[in-house]
Amino acid sequence: MTAAPLGPLLEVTNLKTWFPSARGEVKAVDGVSFSVAPGEVLGLVGESGSGKSITGFSIIGLIDEPGRIVEGSIRLEGRELIGLPSHELRAIRGKTISMVFQDPMMTLNPVLSIGTQIKLALEAHEKISAADARERAVKALAQVRIAEPEQKVDFFPHQFSGGMRQRVAIAIALLHRPKLIICDEPTTALDVSVQAEILAEMKELVAALGTALIWISHDLAVVSSLADRVAVMRHGHIVELGPAFGVLTKPQHEYTKALLDALPSRAKPGQLLLRGAGIADAAPPPRKSATADLPPLGSPYLVIDNAVKRFQKPMGFFKEIAIKSGIFRPLPVVQAVDGVSITLKRGEVLGLVGESGSGKSTLGRVAAGIAVPTSGSVRLNGKPVMSEGRGARKITTRIQTIFQDPFASLNGRMRIGDILAEGPLAHRLVTRAEAPDYVRQWLAAVGLDPTFANRFPHQFSGGQRQRIAIARALAMQPDVVVCDEPVASLDVSIQAQIINLLIRLRAELDLSLIFISHDLSIVRHLCDRVAIMYRGRIVEEGEAGTIYDNPQHDYTKRLLAAVPVLPQAAE
Amino acid sequence: MFAFILQRLWQAVIVVFAMSVLVFCGVYAVGNPIDVLISPDATQDIRAAVIAQYGLDQPLWHQYFAFLGRLFHGDFGRSLVYNMPVSELILSRLPATLELTLIAVIFASLAGIPIGMYAGYRPHSLLSRAIMAISILGFSVPTFWFGLMLIMVFAVQFGITPAGGRGDTASLFGVEFSFLTADGWAHLILPALNLSLFKFSLMIRLARAGTRELMLSDTVKFARAAGLSEFTVLSRHVLRLISIPLVTVFGLELASTLAFAVVTETIFSWPGLGKLIIDSITSLDRPVMVAYLMLVAFLFIVINLVVDLTYALLDPRLRKGRA
Numbered sequence: 001m002t003a004a005p006l007g008p009l010l011e012v013t014n015l016k017t018w019f020p021s022a023r024g025e026v027k028a029v030d031g032v033s034f035s036v037a038p039g040e041v042l043g044l045v046g047e048s049g050s051g052k053s054i055t056g057f058s059i060i061g062l063i064d065e066p067g068r069i070v071e072g073s074i075r076l077e078g079r080e081l082i083g084l085p086s087h088e089l090r091a092i093r094g095k096t097i098s099m100v101f102q103d104p105m106m107t108l109n110p111v112l113s114i115g116t117q118i119k120l121a122l123e124a125h126e127k128i129s130a131a132d133a134r135e136r137a138v139k140a141l142a143q144v145r146i147a148e149p150e151q152k153v154d155f156f157p158h159q160f161s162g163g164m165r166q167r168v169a170i171a172i173a174l175l176h177r178p179k180l181i182i183c184d185e186p187t188t189a190l191d192v193s194v195q196a197e198i199l200a201e202m203k204e205l206v207a208a209l210g211t212a213l214i215w216i217s218h219d220l221a222v223v224s225s226l227a228d229r230v231a232v233m234r235h236g237h238i239v240e241l242g243p244a245f246g247v248l249t250k251p252q253h254e255y256t257k258a259l260l261d262a263l264p265s266r267a268k269p270g271q272l273l274l275r276g277a278g279i280a281d282a283a284p285p286p287r288k289s290a291t292a293d294l295p296p297l298g299s300p301y302l303v304i305d306n307a308v309k310r311f312q313k314p315m316g317f318f319k320e321i322a323i324k325s326g327i328f329r330p331l332p333v334v335q336a337v338d339g340v341s342i343t344l345k346r347g348e349v350l351g352l353v354g355e356s357g358s359g360k361s362t363l364g365r366v367a368a369g370i371a372v373p374t375s376g377s378v379r380l381n382g383k384p385v386m387s388e389g390r391g392a393r394k395i396t397t398r399i400q401t402i403f404q405d406p407f408a409s410l411n412g413r414m415r416i417g418d419i420l421a422e423g424p425l426a427h428r429l430v431t432r433a434e435a436p437d438y439v440r441q442w443l444a445a446v447g448l449d450p451t452f453a454n455r456f457p458h459q460f461s462g463g464q465r466q467r468i469a470i471a472r473a474l475a476m477q478p479d480v481v482v483c484d485e486p487v488a489s490l491d492v493s494i495q496a497q498i499i500n501l502l503i504r505l506r507a508e509l510d511l512s513l514i515f516i517s518h519d520l521s522i523v524r525h526l527c528d529r530v531a532i533m534y535r536g537r538i539v540e541e542g543e544a545g546t547i548y549d550n551p552q553h554d555y556t557k558r559l560l561a562a563v564p565v566l567p568q569a570a571e
Numbered sequence: 572m573f574a575f576i577l578q579r580l581w582q583a584v585i586v587v588f589a590m591s592v593l594v595f596c597g598v599y600a601v602g603n604p605i606d607v608l609i610s611p612d613a614t615q616d617i618r619a620a621v622i623a624q625y626g627l628d629q630p631l632w633h634q635y636f637a638f639l640g641r642l643f644h645g646d647f648g649r650s651l652v653y654n655m656p657v658s659e660l661i662l663s664r665l666p667a668t669l670e671l672t673l674i675a676v677i678f679a680s681l682a683g684i685p686i687g688m689y690a691g692y693r694p695h696s697l698l699s700r701a702i703m704a705i706s707i708l709g710f711s712v713p714t715f716w717f718g719l720m721l722i723m724v725f726a727v728q729f730g731i732t733p734a735g736g737r738g739d740t741a742s743l744f745g746v747e748f749s750f751l752t753a754d755g756w757a758h759l760i761l762p763a764l765n766l767s768l769f770k771f772s773l774m775i776r777l778a779r780a781g782t783r784e785l786m787l788s789d790t791v792k793f794a795r796a797a798g799l800s801e802f803t804v805l806s807r808h809v810l811r812l813i814s815i816p817l818v819t820v821f822g823l824e825l826a827s828t829l830a831f832a833v834v835t836e837t838i839f840s841w842p843g844l845g846k847l848i849i850d851s852i853t854s855l856d857r858p859v860m861v862a863y864l865m866l867v868a869f870l871f872i873v874i875n876l877v878v879d880l881t882y883a884l885l886d887p888r889l890r891k892g893r894a
Contacts, residue, residue, distance in 0.1 A: 062795055064787065094798025107793035111811045111886050120807055121797040156887040172797055 008035035015072035030236035043227030047491040051236040098173040102185040104165035108157040115153040163194035191355035196562035221564040262496035264525035273496040282444035297347035307376035309337040336362040338536035351527030359536040368482040369394035400473035404485035406465030410457040417453030463494030590868040648858035668843035679770035687778025709772030718838040735840035762839040781813030822878035
């Protein structure tokens with residue numbers, strides 16, 4: 001192709017980026033070809049390990065050692081980038097191609113002011129006086145809609161919220177009016193409403209400046225709201241590439257279809273998701289605990305009455321005196337849960353939805369008897385969940401919890417079998433002789449090979465670990481399970497498997513679930529009833545269908561409007 | 572910030588008080604200075620008179636409170652050996668130790684941090700491996716042996732530097748310092764080098780570990796993606812981020828070197844505090860020992876307070892919450 005004005009801005013041909021390892025080459029990117037036209041938005045979609053991020057880093061020339069580009073070509077306006085000396089690559093980075101990363105918490109330097117960081121990025125490509133740099137920084141912040149940019153320029157990253165930090169990162173990426181910005185999951189770490197704002201602003205900025213964009217994401221809905229064309233990646237290859245609407249409504253490749261089928265937003269609520277639905281797992285072992293005293297399905301079971309949870313920093317002797325004498329102001333008390341009353345019926349799945357900081361996790365911990373409420377009570381079937389008095393602790397094993405991060409929640413030095421048997425043995429649900437068999441039955445019930453009992457957690461993938469965590473919770477034979485974002489850190493296809501597992505086990509064991517999530521589509525799919533939390537309070541509560549179709553509270557409406565939606569093919 | 576300083580001062584008072592009890596009792600247990608002070612053939616009357624003169628006939632708690640009372644008036648007592656006020660004695664020796672340790676610690680930081688950062692920046696290069704080997708050597712070689720080797724090579728074999736003593740001094744603010752004269756520098760260089768070897772190795776290790784970790788961070792990646800040069804990334808981003816652990820160690824090392832430069836000062840016959848304390852222990856010069864140990868406790872407290880305040884200066888996240 002000639003370097004005519006209408007030629008592609010970026011042309012990647014047969015790109016191969018490999019990482020040598022002890023077990024041979026890891027072919028992270030293995031023969032990828034695509035092009036980006038000036039001003040075009042290309043969505044690069046795939047699950048973790050698909051090579052989408054490595055593709056982005058290859059373009060900008062920042063592959064970590066010992067990875068290297070072994071083959072292929074990357075042409076920017078006809079100029080080959082592979083093999084350029086490092087100082088010439090540096091001159092392109094930030095000037096012609098810039099990049100925005102996933103976690104704005106990690107990308108900005110916490111000890112330098114925003115102004116200084118912008119100044120450093122400016123000085124990288126031009127000589128500029130301190131006064132001019134400051135003026136440019138203020139303008140750059142105003143461009144990404146940061147209020148009072150004259151003051152904010154002297155702020156440090158920790159003084160901004162996550163969304164604001166990402167705006168700062170975008171402002172830095174836009175400084176030199178690059179022709180191409182590579183965005184690597186830039187909204188993944190943000191709340192939905194903030195994500196919606198950033199997506200809208202990004203769309204506007206790109207259109208106004210004529211900047212081309214490569215938007216890397218695992219979230220098909222986010223990509224569909226922004227991209228002109230979509231490339232679906234798997235195992236280092238692009239399996240499908242085409243106009244966004246076409247790919248997402250009429251996928252040609254099996255993998256794209258499977259990805260779309262894994263999304264709860266495309267299935268009927270309560271149904272098993274298509275992906276992996278055909279696999280029949282073994283039935284869980286019989287329950288031992290007496291079920292005679294349980295109330296019938298549908299009657300009130302776990303009752304939280306006017307629960308309040310406050311967090312306050314303990315004060316030293318002198319600080320207390322200093323506060324009392326008015327030398328300085330006391331630290332604000334954090335009211336994480338502010339007078340919440342909610343009832344979980346037996347056999348029901350209650351969704352607890354809210355953005356970060358809404359208090360949903362704290363409420364979950366209070367409900368599970370992990371955290372002592374400052375005031376108010378939690379009762380299971382009429383009996384208190386926590387003991388009374390100063391050193392209050394949980395007194396029932398009937399409530400169990402599944403946590404978000406399956407990497408942090410399993411003890412890495414214990415074998416899976418011991419992890420699963422520990423609780424049931426301690427509470428005499430099984431004898432030592434029965435334990436191995438009991439563990440094997442549970443592993444089979446969550447769809448894992450029973451022989452895994454001898455392995456350690458690090459030998460498993462994230463999805464497998466979350467299955468183990470679910471087996472661990474259920475092996476205690478609970479009636480109520482509190483699930484705190486159990487699928488938030490998993491890929492969509494794994495997420496679909498876990499959702500299917502929960503749907504199945506819930507029916508088989510008559511479980512009552514509290515399902516905490518920020519993902520509205522999963523909650524819609526899984527939950528009978530939904531409570532929306534905002535600043536420590538429940539602002540709206542009701543049947544899932546009613547809330548989603550006819551939200552009453554302003555916050556609920558805003559939240560639902562912020563969710564990016566996939567285009568649906570006209571049937 | 573004000574309450575924070577207040578809290579630290581309160582802690583300091585407690586520490587100094589506890590230290591005074593420990594030091595007083597400890598020194599009391601070491602031995603009776605009278606045995607050293609008076610010749611064995613002195614009469615019983617003279618003996619009793621001397622004991623009474625130093626207040627040694629009083630019960631221990633009485634002696635302690637008398638000592639505490641004098642302390643409040645800034646009176647550390649008189650040295651039994653030199654027969655001059657202890658405060659004067661210590662002040663005459665302090666500058667020598669101060670300049671020696673400051674030069675050693677500053678050299679260790681100025682040389683150690685950049686070298687360590689380089690080793691962290693290119694962890695697999697040959698030079699980095701050599702640097703790490705040297706730093707391990709710096710950890711494991713005993714100070715006295717390295718000192719003796721320095722004297723052997725530079726003073727005895729080549730005769731470039733003197734083997735010991737302080738050399739010419741010049742006066743600054745009424746205090747005598749060696750680093751103001753060429754001869755003083757010649758005398759300073761070997762003991763300073765000897766004293767800094769361990770700290771130098773420590774700084775290299777710390778700077779390397781911090782740099783190595785940070786080079787893989789998103790902060791550095793983002794800075795590189797914005798087109799910053801490697802030098803700017805290292806000097807503006809990485810150095811600021813690794814400075815907090817470095818400052819901690821700098822403070823601790825400065826304090827411990829000031830207090831315990833004993834070995835080096837003995838080898839190079841450097842007339843500093845370390846030599847003074849050794850002399851006072853062998854001659855059971857109680858007031859000097861007590862005052863010296865109190866001074867050490869005080870130095871540690873002050874340096875740690877300064878280090879804590881420096882944190883707030885380096886890391887804006889610490890400024891809030893305490894204010």
